Amino acid sequence: MPVYDIDKSWTLFLDRDGVINVRLIDDYVKTPEEFRFSEGTLEALPILAKLFKNIIIVTNQRGISRELMTEDDLSSVHSAMIRDISRAGGRIDAVYHCPHNSSAGCTCRKPAIGMALMAKEDFPEIDFAKSIMVGDSRSDMSFGENAGMKCVLVSNGEKPYEGCTHPVVGSLLEFAREVSGSHP
Numbered sequence: 001m002p003v004y005d006i007d008k009s010w011t012l013f014l015d016r017d018g019v020i021n022v023r024l025i026d027d028y029v030k031t032p033e034e035f036r037f038s039e040g041t042l043e044a045l046p047i048l049a050k051l052f053k054n055i056i057i058v059t060n061q062r063g064i065s066r067e068l069m070t071e072d073d074l075s076s077v078h079s080a081m082i083r084d085i086s087r088a089g090g091r092i093d094a095v096y097h098c099p100h101n102s103s104a105g106c107t108c109r110k111p112a113i114g115m116a117l118m119a120k121e122d123f124p125e126i127d128f129a130k131s132i133m134v135g136d137s138r139s140d141m142s143f144g145e146n147a148g149m150k151c152v153l154v155s156n157g158e159k160p161y162e163g164c165t166h167p168v169v170g171s172l173l174e175f176a177r178e179v180s181g182s183h184p
């Protein structure tokens, strides 16, 4: 991974499913019980909390528009997630989600950058040139590219998508260790 000159003015954007928690195959995380942290996430976030000014989750959740879950269901999942992260000594400053289906043509579903712009509205100090997007899919990388961020792909041990030009790490914990300069 390249050495980013990170200081406390940088922002970390994180995808949720496949980065923070285990992605369910052909299903959505609808309850806190279905939410399972990926290995190392709760260890990674306290490291990242020390490095970054803001840590922001941006997540596509079209299960809402498909009526497989409600906004309230998603809120419960995120409350429990943030509680557990805080208990472990980590921090999430904001979570933005796109509830729309891919056919809706909204401006917030990644790879569109609506959620980055919402974050910038709430945290005006955010500088996309001093932001890193960490995600597990091509659309996450396109989101970061479209907003002018640095991008890092989490592979979860799988082959990166065809033509990926971004640095690849196995997990959020690997990213945290590399970016903090600690290689145990």
Ligand SMILES: [Zn+2]
Pocket: 098, 099, 100, 106, 107, 108, 109
């Ligand atoms: Zn949307």
